Amino acid sequence: MADRPGGAGQWARLLQALEDDCSLCGGTGTTPNERWLEWHRRAGELIAVAQAARRAHELRPTPGSAPVAVPERATAEPAIVTAVERAIDDHMKARPSEPEKDRCEACRGMGKQLTAAGRQFTDLLARHGFVRRE
Numbered sequence: 001m002a003d004r005p006g007g008a009g010q011w012a013r014l015l016q017a018l019e020d021d022c023s024l025c026g027g028t029g030t031t032p033n034e035r036w037l038e039w040h041r042r043a044g045e046l047i048a049v050a051q052a053a054r055r056a057h058e059l060r061p062t063p064g065s066a067p068v069a070v071p072e073r074a075t076a077e078p079a080i081v082t083a084v085e086r087a088i089d090d091h092m093k094a095r096p097s098e099p100e101k102d103r104c105e106a107c108r109g110m111g112k113q114l115t116a117a118g119r120q121f122t123d124l125l126a127r128h129g130f131v132r133r134e
């Protein structure tokens with residue numbers, strides 16, 4: 001079905017060609033907050049360290065012998081595990097106070113940016129006084 005000139009389909013396509021998803025935020029209008037990124041990165045590190053410490057504790061090799069009953073003292077969590085878990089607790093309490101997402105600077109939260117055609121179009125509108133540039 002062909003669109004009549006000036007038909008709704010044609011206009012929709014023209015308008016679509018004028019803007020695109022923002023390349024910085026991918027159309028979401030938000031970008032991750034830097035402090036939160038750092039907080040998540042550190043949380044991931046701490047959890048990895050905790051898991052490694054726990055694994056090392058559980059899978060301690062017993063060279064040259066069948067598994068034997070582990071002495072009572074050794075089943076207690078080693079200091080490293082306790083220390084890392086305390087660090088994780090502290091880290092959880094030290095969450096950044098600001099929101100996890102910032103408004104995208106590039107599109108000012110719209111999620112859209114002008115295409116080359118869109119810029120030409122707004123230039124045309126500006127020439128005719130329809131668009132006020134800030």
Ligand SMILES: [Zn+2]
Pocket residue numbers: 022023024025026027028029030104105106107108109110111112
């Ligand atoms: Zn954006």
